[in-house]
Amino acid sequence: MYTNSDVKNQKQSFVVGxxxxxxxLFLEIELGTFYTTHLHAQLIANSVKHIILFEDQILVKFKNKDFISITDDFLKYAYKFRLCTKPSMPPIDVSKLTQQEKDDLIYNEAYIVTQDDMKEVNWDIKTAFHYLQHRYEARDKEYFFFGSCSYYVIPTSQQIDQEGMRDAT
Structure with a gap:
């Protein structure tokens, strides 16, 4: 019989991104498939510190100062771009709002982006870079920092009984 702590420490395969x-412009990057525990897979996803888009590459910087350089020739399958089609709402000076108005604003659907508001685009790195330059009048900008949004950890196989593995070997 497994205890709760045994289940948490069992390894399985996870797709992490x-x-x-x-x-x-939203950028999804699949970091890879890892054979590890769920907690460790979450730590891998949370280890991403910065994502920087250059004209010819995407640089993924990690908290331990390592980095991955993604180009259209190397790891192209690891990324995809999506555009938010929901019209932008004007900025609000929240300092003038009451606490109740601030609380209501958090749940205001006009400011919430859902998957239905996203449109996948089949862009290469250069196209995405030039889109941001032209759209936001930043023609002399050499790179764009992508802000943190979310991560995912998706199990791809059944958990493996660690004791059974030891007995079988």
């Missing part, structure tokens, strides 16, 4: 954004 992150989604970040710059203005209305």
């Amino acid at each position: 992150v989604e970040n954004y710059e203005e209305d």
Whole structure:
């Protein structure tokens, strides 16, 4: 019989990725498939510190100062872009709002982006870079920082009984 702590420490395969954004352009990067515990897979996803888009590459920087460089020739399958099609709402000066108005604003659907508001685009890195340059009048900008949005950890196989593995070997 397994205890709760045994189940938490069992290894299995997880697909781990992150989604970040710059203005209305969202970038999803699949970091890979890892054979590990669920907690460790979450730590891998949370280890991403910055994602920077250059004209010819995407740089993924990790908290331990390591990095991955993604180009259209190397790891192209690891990323995809999505555009938010929901019209932007004007900025609000929240300092003038009451606490109740602030609480209501958090749940205001006009400011909440859902998957239905996203449109996948089949862009290469250069196209995405030039889109941001032109859309936001940043023609002299050499890179764009993508802000943190979310991560995902998706199990891909059944958990493996660690004791059974030891007995079988």
